[in-house]
Amino acid sequence: MFRKFRILLLLVVLATVGLASWRASSRLTAWQHTVHVALYPVAADDSPETQRYVASLNQESFEEIGEWVAAQVGRYGKTVLQPVVIRVAAPLRELPPAIPVRGSGLDNILWSLKLRWWASQNDAIAGPKPMVRLYVLYHDPARTPKVPHSTGLERGQIGIIHAYAARQQHRQNAVVIAHEMLHTFGATDKYNLSTLQPIAPDGLADPQRTPLYPQRQAEIMAGRIALAVDRAEIPPRLADTLIGSATAREIGLLN
Incomplete structure (x- = not known):
């Protein structure tokens, strides 16, 4: 009996969360008002290099992403003056719940709920209430040559992003941050999960190009x-990337 009650309670929680997420996603993809995005830097290790890098980040560090989104939105005829504004919070000291490795469907659901609870306890930032929260975990590349996989959740509008604490990686970090941010808007991956190769035609910047390869963006x-x-x-x-038509449909830029 108690087990059935727990399952019923979980279903109610999921239904409530799902409805709230649907409403939030609808607002994000309307492209009628500015979307406020909060970015929370997190030192993922105790390296002094990581600590210094995280402490150096500010609003200007991520303006490139907002400008890129504005340019892409303009390509599809939307006229929002500032489609996305990214505000940077003070660095966090607490790491988010670890993503399950080869977890079951239930494990992933429970992790998602834990993450939302954790995010609700780690969302202090000045200004308007953010619609999207991005937690960027920075790693010292000398200690972590290959960072873990990043995740962006449409349900909950939360991103867990792994990046390198190095100036020479800053612009590539921006590509990863933009990619995961668009997941929170409803965009799906356009690459083969096994080979990481872009899937034609939706994963190509210019699927009409002749010859098709090499692509320029x-x-x-x-x-x-x-x-x-x-x-x-x-x-x-980011200047070497764009939002393709399939992704534009997913996030409401194309009807």
């Missing part, structure tokens, strides 16, 4: 510039 949700059918490279900066 990356579709943001593919995350890589396709140089050949089986070869791609990470774009060095």
